[in-house]
Amino acid sequence: xxxxxxxxxxxxxxxxxxxxxxxxxxxxxxxxxxxxxxxxxxxxxxxxxxxxxxxxxxxxxxxxxxxxxxxxxxxxxxxxxxxxxxxxxxxxxxxxxxxxxxxxxxxxxxxxx
Amino acid sequence: xxxxxxxxxxxxxxxxxxxxxxxxxxxxxxxxxxxxxxxxxxxxxxxxxxxxxxxxxxxxxxxxxxxxxxxxxxxxxxxxxxxxxxxxxxxxxxxxxxxxxxxxxxxxxxxxxxx
Numbered sequence: 135x136x137x138x139x140x141x142x143x144x145x146x147x148x149x150x151x152x153x154x155x156x157x158x159x160x161x162x163x164x165x166x167x168x169x170x171x172x173x174x175x176x177x178x179x180x181x182x183x184x185x186x187x188x189x190x191x192x193x194x195x196x197x198x199x200x201x202x203x204x205x206x207x208x209x210x211x212x213x214x215x216x217x218x219x220x221x222x223x224x225x226x227x228x229x230x231x232x233x234x235x236x237x238x239x240x241x242x243x244x245x246x247x
Numbered sequence: 248x249x250x251x252x253x254x255x256x257x258x259x260x261x262x263x264x265x266x267x268x269x270x271x272x273x274x275x276x277x278x279x280x281x282x283x284x285x286x287x288x289x290x291x292x293x294x295x296x297x298x299x300x301x302x303x304x305x306x307x308x309x310x311x312x313x314x315x316x317x318x319x320x321x322x323x324x325x326x327x328x329x330x331x332x333x334x335x336x337x338x339x340x341x342x343x344x345x346x347x348x349x350x351x352x353x354x355x356x357x358x359x360x361x362x
Binding site: 165167169171175176177178179180181182183184189190192223225227235236237238240241 | 282284289290291292293294297338340347348349350351352353354355
């Protein structure tokens with residue numbers, strides 16, 4: 135069964151450093167998403183991506199964040215200058231049409247020290 | 248904007264019994280979707296069940312069913328014949344029907360299965 139993959143599974147970085155989280159969505163999916171989950175809290179929407187551009191973004195998704203689909207398979211989330219409060223699990227998801235099941239990747243645990 | 252409220256931080260049920268997890272939501276959209284996701288200790292998000300708001304019939308997936316009350320904006324999840332593998336965090340979520348908005352999640356209910 136096709137699945138969403140994410141790398142790395144765990145990333146440790148120092149405050150102020152740039153990080154890139156990578157995702158490979160399911161190949162025939164059209165909508166791509168990033169979410170984050172701070173430990174012990176709910177999952178929060180960051181951004182959605184469709185037709186090679188950002189479709190929607192939340193208040194969390196400020197200028198420190200950017201997304202890119204550099205080729206036909208990868209979907210990346212970049213955090214330019216990490217802060218301690220960016221420590222969280224970051225999930226990538228994809229779906230075929232909107233409203234359909236979003237398939238989640240296993241997540242990348244980001245630890246900012 | 249959408250909001251999702253799960254008022255039960257934790258629920259406990261005996262194995263083989265039935266449990267109902269509550270969820271209420273608020274939305275100004277006329278077209279939207281509702282979901283229940285399960286998050287086991289591995290933290291993988293797994294879809295349990297999905298409901299299209301325009302459908303009156305409650306969704307069912309094997310031992311999982313929902314009670315969708317549109318007027319009351321309520322979307323509860325019933326798990327029948329609870330199994331040890333059902334132990335997890337359960338998140339209720341909503342999504343508008345138009346555009347590509349992400350899911351709005353509730354805070355989750357931690358479900359404990361007593362053997």
